[in-house]
Amino acid sequence: MTPPRARPSRRHATKKRVASEDKEFFQLRLYVAGRTSRSQAALQNLKMICESHLQGQYRIEVVDLLVNPQLAKGDQILAVPTLVRLLPPPVKKIIGDLSHIERVLVGLDVRPLPRGAVS
Amino acid sequence: MAKAPKPRRIQTLSKAPTGIAGLDAVTQGGLPRGRPTLVSGRAGCGKTVLGLEFVVRGAVEFEEPGLIVSFEESAEELTANVRSLGFDLDDLCARKKLAVEFxxxxxxxxxxxxxxxxxxxxxxxxxxxxxxxxxxxxLDTIEALFAGLTNLGILRAELRRLFRWLKSKGVTVVLTGEQGEGAFTRQGLEEYVSDCVISLDVKLAHHVATRTLRVVKYRGSSHSPDEYPFLITDRGVTVMPITSLGLAHEASSERISSGSAAVDELLGGKGFFRGSTVLVSGAAGTGKTSAAAYLANSACKRGEKCMYFAFEESPQQLIRNMRSIGIDLAPFVKKGLLRVEATRPSLFGLESHLAASLNAVNEFDPAVVIVDPITDFVSLGSTYEVRSMMTRLVDHLKSRGITALMTSLDSTNASKSEEEVGVSSLIDTWIVAELVEVAGERNRAISVLKSRGMPHSNQIREFLLGPRGLELVPVYRGPGGFLSGSARRAQQTADDATSSTGNGS
Known part of the structure; x- marks a missing residue:
């Protein structure tokens, strides 16, 4: 339904990719509007969380809506910062500066303690 | 105030005309330009339709491109909905006059x-x-944000910022809001939009729904605070201001024939004034519809267009029945001079009837309009509502110079029933048809109760309805008073006998 969109800005794109077939790969997109302190905080928080819980199985792409306003439509972005989990499905959204680590993990469906993760 | 120190005149509030029939009259020019207007009402009141029409008409009629932001319906659903109002969103979007954001x-x-x-x-x-x-x-409806976001503190602060920002952009915004308990909207949107608030409602009376519109608030502008009925038809929203028409219509002194020499004779031999309103009242079977058909017939014979609103008979039935008194309306229907609109009065509410009638009249542009009968409307509303509707109908017809004939069924023979008293002041010429019961038979009698601005007969005349049409019978006034039917014939025979014997002696 969504029209083909322009490639998102990759200015802050951070790539960390390690081959690991047994684990799910997380493709994350962080929408911000300008380089505000809030957006910087969100990016810092996100990097920190990913490094400690999803090491080697994630990719973050940052979209600045002030640079690419037309991209707000595609992922139905209302609030900034918004983190969109594109992969694995289903698509999930977390809004806010991601300062509450537990809630971010719940939102991303990442189990904080891998040992307890069965089923 | 007249000697203001500033040389400039005081700038009155700039308004964006809505293009919606009647609404611009109620708001005295439209919605506040560059500011938000809140349209509130319960579900199904027509909030979205009103907002859509404002934006679409802006794009079509006023060269103002519009943005439709829907939080509830997708672009496809909206397009389909607006198409039913006669607007092609796809085309407008393609021409960059409109955009839809879901x-x-x-x-x-x-x-x-x-x-x-x-x-x-x-x-x-x-x-x-x-x-x-x-x-x-x-914005239809921004309340959806309250369902999606939980942090009310942030949301309310952001909404306030949103409307400030939209004002700074100079966009005229209509936002819809669901009516809440004791407030205009459930989420208190009126807190953010203080410039103009319009409230919509649907009222049920006698199982018939009437939509109403009220301008609750209009900062910086005078407006009419009354509640107005409105309709949503295939041409969009129509608001009907009760008071927008007045008594400013021109009065023609041209006379037109009623189509019946007999009726003309009662009216000083010349017939009705053009553009006047005629009421024919009487009991069942007194020939009211026949009088109406006479007028239609004569108008069409002169090559004028006639619109016949029939609320009791189908067009075919009407034409067949009128042949029995020597009037053939069928050729006029075929030629397009006569249009018969037949509906049951109970089919819709009073306001719908009025709007449908006015739309039909505006479209067909007739010289003569017949409403047969008006009585059935009484069952659709209170006396006040019926009177208000009739006033607007008569005003509209008069302002267009249309001669109108209405019939009214009188259950009693007294000709003073409530509904007539209600409309009598609107009527210029009032003809009363009666049944006079004498010696075991009912005879038809006709008289002119009033006729403004012309000399008219004060007699009650007996008349016959037959294949030769409506014929007045010479009056019999003798020592026994007004006689009709066989009593008149008997009396005449007796009189003739006495006069001939008198002559003979």
Whole structure:
């Protein structure tokens, strides 16, 4: 339904990719509007969380809506910062500066303690 | 105030005309330009339709591109809905006069953590406004945000910022809101929009729904605070201001024939004034419809157009029945001079009838309009409502110089029933048909109760309805008073006998 969109800005794109077939790969997109302190905080928080819980199985792409306003439509972005989990499905959204680590993990469906993760 | 120190005149509030029939009259020019207007009402009141029409008409009629932001319906659904009002959204979008943005707020897929603002929405709306040059906008309904976001503190602060920002962009915004308990909207949107508030409602009376519109608030402008009925038809919204028509219509001194020499004779031999309103009242079977058919017949014979609203008979039935008194209306229907609109009065509410009638009259542009009968409307509303409707109908017809004939059924023979008293002041010429019961038979009698501005007969005349039409019978006034039917014939025979014997002696 969504029209083909322009490639998102990759200015802050951070790539960390390690081959690991047994684990799910997380493709994350962080929408911000300008380089505000809030957006910087969100990016810092996100990097920190990913490094400690999803090491080697994630990719973050940052979209600045002030640079690419037309991209707000595609992922139905209302609030900034918004983190969109594109992969694995289903698509999930977390809004806010991601300062509450537990809630971010719940939102991303990442189990904080891998040992307890069965089923 | 007249000696103001500033040389300039005081700028009155600039308004954006809505193009919606009647609404511009009620708001005295339209909605406040560059400011938000709140349209509130319960579900199904027509909020979205009103907002859509404002934006679409702005794009079509006033060269103001519009943005439709829907939080509830997708672009496809909206397009389909607007098509039923006669607007082609796809075409307008293709010509860059309109854009539709569907903002989806899905609570279940959003998690909130930490501080945020609604810049995403701002950026999106700003981009859409700027790329279109939008001057008008519909937000339908921004309350959806309350369902999607849980942090009310942030949300309320952001909404306040949103409307300030939209004002700074100079966009005329209509936002819809669901009516809440004891407040205009459930989420208190009126807190953010203090410029203009319009409240919509649907009222049920006698199982018939009437939509009403009221301008609750209009900062910086006078407006009419009354409640107005409105309709949603295939041509969009029509608001009917009760007081917009007045007594300013021209009065013609031209006379037109009623179509019946007998009736003309009662009216000083010349017939009705053109553009006057005629009421024919009487009991069942007194020939009211026949009188109406006479007028229709004579108008069509002169080559004038006639519109016949029949609320009791179908067009075929009417034409067949009128042949029995020597009037053939069928050729006029075929030629397009006569249009018979037959509906049951109970089919819709009073306001719908009025709007349908006015639309039909405006479209067909007749010289003569017949409403046969008006009595059945009484069952559709209170006396006040019926009177208000009749007033507007008569005013409208008079302002267009249309001669109108209405029939009214009188259950008693007294000709003073409530509904007539209600409309009698609107009527210029009032003809009463009666049944006079004498010596075991009912005879038809006709008289002119009033006829403004012309000399008219004061007699009650007996008349016959037959294949030769409506014929007046010479009056019999003798020592026994007014006689009709066989009593008259008997009396005449007796009189003749006495006079001949008198002559003979």
């Amino acid at each position: 903002v989806s707020v899905e609570r279940h897929e959003i998690e909130e953590t930490g501080d945020y603002n609604l810049d995403g929405l701002f950026v999106r709306l700003g981009h859409a406004i700027d790329s279109l040059g939008a001057k008008r906008m519909l």
